[in-house]
Amino acid sequence: SYELTQPLSVSVALGQTARITCGGNNIGDKRVHWYQHKPGQAPVLVIYGDDNRPSGIPDRFSGSNSGNTATLTISRAQAGDEADYYCHVWDYRLPVVLGGGTRLTVL
């Protein structure tokens, strides 16, 4: 089975740049999506297809994917960005796979 590896936690200073990684074998050959999940709310799609932002998502959120690592980058981090972030790999040959999630703390 295909496995995704995310760090359990990432910390970033207010106004700085946070990078959350998602590791997987040749993940660069697949499409990666990212979700933001805050307590008591439904998850929200923030990046799809590696580097596309859905309508309404600030351009502070960006994504990249190459080799064995996909990265979600959050620029000018705000207190409201504190959440759990999950990666999701799409490959028509694979079952649906979600990463274990990363807790982002804004200091």
Next chain:
Amino acid sequence: EVQLVQSGGGLVKPGGSLRLSCAASGFDFGSYWMHWVRQAPGKGLVWVSNINTDGSSSTSADSVKGRFTISRDNARDTLYLQMDSLRAEDTALYYCTRGGAYDAFDIWGQGTMVSVS
């Protein structure tokens, strides 16, 4: 407004059954794959099951295979999850979600709690 509204869930004894529903509105329900995702208390999101546009094909995670059945009624714009032989480890908040571009989960229901005890 594009939305998914969930119903069902609740408290059930081990070995019991429940059916979750997810009513879609604001989009052409029959044109999208649909999924169920769950989150156990204190744990991360876990994909449960998906179904294709006309309901002819579905897949499920190994943890629920043979116990949970996903289905849909495109005439009623509604997705279902029939959960049988429930176990304590099935206790979780269950979300229905739509598969959009590259099957990204672009619309989510509000979640419904299932407690097995």
